[in-house]
Amino acid sequence: MLDVDITGRLGQLDLQARFESDGGVTSLFGQSGSGKTTLTNMIAGLTNPTSGRIKLGETILFDADQGINLPVQARRIGHVFQDARLFPHLSVKSNLTYARWAGRRQGNRDLDEVVDLLGLRKLLSRKPDTLSGGERQRVAIGRALLSDPRLLIMDEPLANLDQARRNDILPYLDRLCVEAGIPILYVSHSIEEVSRLSNTLVILSDGQTPAFGPVADMLTRTDLGRATGRHEAGALVNGTVVKVDTLWGLTHVDIGGAVLQIPDMVAEPDDSVRLRIRARDVALAVVPPEGLSIRNAFEAYIRSISEESGPYAEILCVVGKQTIRARITRASVADLDLMPGKSVTVLIKSVAIDRRQRSPAQPQTSHVAL
């Protein structure tokens, strides 16, 4: 679908990027200054790479060897910028329809449909400077959607928003990712957003792309600790809601081999859900413990233990077909005599899996981990 293999340079940064994605939501993940915006600008055609090629579907956007370099206008890539970039002198409606009246792109997406999808009905006659940050981003997303794009690039659309505004807009992004029907390249330095929204994850670190692949695989790779950020590292687990316990406010999710109890979750039985469990919220025990407040305890076996220096060890545990990542001290690994193949009890505090860390599993996630 999107096939990128380019080198380029912008200022001090040497960029060398190679990845493929087959549709759905592809996240470009990396810390600030890792070259995310440079890379998306090259894909969009706002900056030129020095060599390589970019292919979108059957269309070659850029090929240094063949001398192909489609201009921005011809690439048909909807670009949602971090700073929204709404046209300040135009109403929300004129902003939304800009691609139609100024870009001669008709497309077949209905204006009303987009307006409803993003909740813009009441804003249509307003000017951009009267909108809140979250509303601006929603208009920017709608404007890009209505430009008849083959690909939607979203460059950290939530970066300039506070947490409350992010929580306002994330449900719209959830719906968009499922309903838009076009591939999305989502740029972020937040592992939370990335694991919530994406199917494919591309890691970008110092202008290089050391790894890309299905998001669940990427998150359990302990060798990418520096790039993915240690503190927020975790694993994605897919499951099905089996029971909603309204008495205690707990939702039971079957992850295949174990049932997790998750508090305060809006879901119906049979819903497919995706949970992110941070490695630092997982504890391990060699004998099943008793008398604990922790509700999520289940059997698993150890697949691997990272061999890094420093006080921590990253341990991947397999339960059913899913992988859980745990971070414990190396001292504990030695004391408990942990090693690959050994059976352990995985302990996860229910409150560690909160409502911000789940989202509907997407249709394309069939190729998930292992």
Add this chain to the structure above:
Amino acid sequence: MAHQTKDRAHVDFLNLQPAEWQALLLTLKVATAALFVALPLAVVTAYLLARYRFPGHGIVNALVHMPLVLPPVVTGYVLLMMFGRKGPVGAFLSETLGISFAFNWTGAALAAGVMAFPLMVRPIRLSFEAVDPKLEEAAKSLGAYRAVAFVTITLPLALPGILGGAILGFAKAMGEFGATITFVSNIPGETRTLALAIYTATQSPSGDVAAFRMTLVAAFVAFAALIASELLARRLRKRLGAGHA
């Protein structure tokens, strides 16, 4: 009787003489023509200077500003040498297109336009620089080609600055003196604008009243133009949304 004469004198003082009317109308004609030709050129020049870094950028910028710093008589003399009947450009234009700038009102308009040019370019360039080029990138990503993006985004956002440049240029063109008198002389009905007419009146022993009358007219026209531009700018700013100059 005495009362009546005094009344007559009063009326005469406020009544413009035919030659003075002629000077006023000619001035408006010359300044308007200068504005219509120079403003589009000033917009293009200002945009190029604001958005592009090309070889010779500094030289173009200096050339544009030359009439501002040169003595006007020098500018007028350069125009005379280039656009006069025997000047290279003047001779070429009169042979090929039959256009002559020598000693007629179009020459006065040319002089006024050249002198007003730097005063127009400056505020327009500043207003282009104030428009975020990232907005043009956004417009392009939505399929708009460069010219369309310019007309639909950059130009409207720079409009208050363009208006300011136009007012300044028009005022300068109305009052232009030195380059005009050097280039196209001081011919009644043809090149004698208000400023030249005032000068002529001051040179005659009995011209004080006429000079004063025309000075009032010039002040009134300038004041009206400033008020009108202020009102227009206020409306524009409201339409463009706050925070955009």
